[in-house]
Amino acid sequence: MASLPLSSSACLRLFSVLVLVSLQFLAVRSQQYHFCSNDRGNYTVNSTFATNLNSLVSSLSSLQRNPDGFYNVSVGETTNMVNSVSLCRGEVAPVDCLACVSAAGEEITRRCPNQKEAIIWYDSCMVRYTNRTILNVMEMRPAFYMANGNNFTGDLEGIEMALRGLLEGLRDRAGEGGVRKKFAADRFNAPSLPTLYGMVQCSPDLSEQDCSSCLTRSFGDIPACCDRRIGCRLHTPTCFFRYETYRFYDATAAEETVPPPPPPPPANETSTDGEGKKNGYGEKVVIFVFVPVAIIAALLITSFIVFLTPRKKNPTTRKHETSEVTEEIISADSLLFDFRTIREATDNFSPEKKLGQGGFGTVYKGMLRDGQEIAVKRLSRDTGQGETEFKNEVLLVAKLQHRNLVRLLGFSTKGNERLLVYEFVKNASLDNFLFDAVKKRYLDWGKRYEIIGGIARGLLYLHEDSRLRIIHRDLKASNVLLDEEMNAKIADFGVARLFDIDQTTQRFTSKIVGTLGYMPPEYAMHGQFSFKTDVYSFGVLVLEIVSGKRNNWSRDGEDAEDLVSLAWRNWREGTLLNLIDPSLRYGSRNEMLRCISIGLLCVQEKVANRPSMALVVMMLSSHSLALPVPTPPAFSMRHVSRFDLPSSDNLNSRATDSRER
Template identity: 40%
Template sequence: MLIPGVLLLFLMPLSATGTAQLCGSGSNYTTNSTYQSNLAALAATLPTNASSSPQQFAAATAGQAPDAVQALTLCRGDFANDTACADCVAASFQHAQQTCPNDEAATVYYDYDDVNNQRPGCVLGFSGDSDFLSPAAGLTENGTLFEAWNPGNISADATITAADVHKLLTVTAQDSAAEAARRYSTAVMDAVPTLYSLAQCTPDLSAGDCLACLQRLIGMVNATTSMRQGGRIFVLRCNIRFETFMFFDQPMRRINPSSITRAPPTGIKAWIIAICLASAVALAAFCFMVYCRCLRGRIRKRSVRLRERRTIKLHGGDHELVWDMETGMLSGFSFFEFDQIQEATGNFSEENKLGEGGFGRVYKGHFLQGMEIAVKRLASHSGQGLAEFKNEVQLIAKLQHRNLVRLLGCCSQGEEKILVYEYMPNKSLDFFIFDERRKALMDWNRRLSIIEGIAEGLLYLHKHSRLRVIHRDLKPSNILLDNEMNPKISDFGLAKIFSPNNNEENSTRRVVGTYGYMAPEYASEGLFSIKSDVFSFGVLVLEILSGKRNSGSHQCGDFINLLGYAWQLWEDRRWIDIVDASLNSFLPKTHPTEIMRCINIALLCVQENAVDRPNMLDVTAMLSSKTMILREPKHPPYFNLRVGNEEDTSATQSCSINGVTLSIATAR
């Protein structure tokens, strides 16, 4: 594994070869070892695999743990032929083994050229880490980070500005993310000097992950480095570069600078310049006087809008986000104009509508570059929605995990408050598990993978994120599925930040969430903690395994909800009866102990007393181990409530409303 604090970095000036390598010093392999043999096997096959791929990208694993080696390589998108790509990858392996001898991990950025880096290069990385090839694993780590800058600055009389450089890189990054086949894009900005840019991701990244990776790199380009004559920033999964010379084949897009103020040509007499300037000033003054009344209202409106666009402050608790609209970016996401969103969604047409909730409506959209997005538009009448909008922007902008939905940006313009997310083509979990036809697509391995993914996302929120977050509204409709059916937790409008040193319960008089998934102490007394999310997770697991909602007596035998039904079957040692009938055909091929363990874990999560429930670190450990001995669960809440029991009508109501998020209830 590459360790940022102990990297060996070899840099050459940008005007010569730009080859660099990062040598991980975590551990070494011995000569003639199995690890070295596995690495040699990859060095022999990966160049051919990359050159024969349409994307000129390859990833592979050689050997078995603990000597397994994982590697990936990517050639730049403008390689003229396959042979050159293969040669570059082979040279990268040789370079790594010469400069990082016996290191188990290394990353090489290899410029396959001689002068001015005008021929394309490639990137190579290998490691013994088991998650090295996971696309999400390399998005935020710094172990493969490399940056280099041309020592020369853009001249003082140039028309290009730092904002122009950011605009060029941002548009190039958006084009690269939208390029589904190769995740590669180039552009040119016609200014003085002419500026060229390139952005590329590994093609196994989703559009959202690619854009987030590139925007993270763009955020490292500051006011000083943006005025250099060239620069590049790499991580293993994505890279950006800009230069004052064309270092690639013909650019794919031309971009106009935001403003151009050209210096007057030399040799023109001063009195001619003075006359021209005086005439221009007089003409401007005349036009202003003539149209002053007509434009006054529009100027005032435009001024208000400009102030709103330049700086947006979103307050919440002890946190404040200040949005600098000069760059249009904050922590890896963008500010969008309302007309951009309007155009992307076909003016919020009904055919693009994906759903509707208490916040407002959700639409599918397409940017001009082809990127698909999901747009959540705040309903103008929604008082609670404005607070949730601020809360979600404040939270999810600082959270990045492969099992959390990615917020690409937002729009705050007048009354319009809009959130823009990566588009999830498979909609939400409830779309599958509660539909008689679609649930057949959810075999046991897929359901288990979804359960594990949700658990990993919750563990990140509770323990590993920069902010410690209690979600408070975990349910199937808030679990979105990407094109590979990976789960992503969404909708952080009701989430709460808590102190990492405080695992005690917090209290509120405003109970928010969805009945049926609320922990009993929260629904009845307004007490919430990380154990509240654990309870919701347990309900989710039972629903995934059974294909039944946690409500509806017709689905749960004699009980008013799924919890009581599952508990009774567990007590009677008939736990298999709760399993979704569509899984029956898979049961002979699946060790039934795995399903029984999941039911056991779910029942541990929904125990009535919060102190008895495991935390998410315990849950992920139990899910990942087939040998860990599990405790016997204690009973869940409402387990003794049966259909027709008139004594507990209020309790029945509090756990049978399953689809609606309530946010103005008062704790009893």
């Protein structure tokens, strides 16, 4: 009897089942390292501890799916209690995580047949058990590492700075993960340097401080184990890190912001006989894979690809279909607020609800019917924006999501009314604290240093990490808001512009927007702007935060000295301590002086000499990183005052030059 042909959907289901089983088998059987501890004693086969351990291992195969990939199981009581912790790599799917944990539990009892404490690491998970308390405890030993056999070449100092900045940035992000998942992965790329991919993770039961400490101490082992190697991983019982020059993780699951290119094959991969394999790391990795299963999986995949390969389509059509599937869809209608709702929330834009006013409009506090507090910017009616242009700008800002950026909730329009609805940030703007003799006491050095770092990370996101590369163009103290915990949030993207080319390219505009005192001279005088325009503004802001002084600009008096000039004079004369805010009685003077140096580096006259925000973040996160000596700054106030500029310090004309986006 002839067999009936399977339909495409039936083939798809059958293929999915077979491949899932095969790939799970391949994934979970890739053991990296195990350690059997003799310090905690041994147990006998028929003992109560053995019974409890067997019960615990059996329970690992029936755990409920947990998106956090963390499991804590205990069996028994008192001295015979067995405590276990299992942790999967942050981007591993729950079904693969459970398969890995189950296989690791069985394997560790086989590898360590009578030890009361043991740990095993697979590529996707870690499982450990012991007869002592291990939850909420940071532990650095036992540990193992694997280093790639190839070395970095080229600018080794720049690579070291980039790597340190990447890992320390990931460490900070992982530590902020709360009690659910302390995991972060991302990439770093800069001109003339190799792209670096990094991943860090802590056991989520660790405190933020312990997570940071565990990773910091692990990073300290890099010179001993992985010096100049293009790849390295190091595992401890409670944290791990890895970096490579190719993407080794699922970028989508790890929430990497920019899809990187596919990884190249290892340059010096070699095989060894027996159960081991050398994978370019020069370290033996034990792999339990039966060759027939691997062959079957490969054949299944190849056959299925051939079976389902469609006839050739027009390349343009395929490209269009791909963009429709992958592009994040945010519609204007999904962000639209009813105008009457916003008017009611602000008591008809009552003066008592007014939070502030700028060149582009007035900001009001409001409360929606559900109790949510909002901030509403009522744009000036003479902005000249049409409804389509306004919606496009809203959609631009709505796609920006970062903890150091104020979140746009939506917008509203009616006639010539244009309203922007933002999250309400409790403590208003930085200038309200920084330049107030009483309120500035709430800004001790620790808070100011965190604010500087938050602003830097927010700008780095705008410049490099968001899909929409953006220049803010009006960064200043009044456009940095402070939330309830005094975390910095960059606000006001009214003059921000897309910038879809590399960091070194300059653009020109015929109309200047922004605030005098924060604008570099090449922009104020010639309309020339780039990412380094924001870097200059950041430098001025850093000097203001450290000194507590405004960078005042005045046309009056040839001898008037602005803050940038004052900082440079103190640098030349070796009296930088004179620049520090007298209210900062406590805190690291070295950090304060370092920040002044970073501020001066950002306001240098030559655009090419100013650091990128990626480098600034590294400078702030690594005190061991030597800073370049700054060159003379651009004394923009003195230069700009020669030109016939509008009397207002705020230049609010919108740029219309066709060369600007």
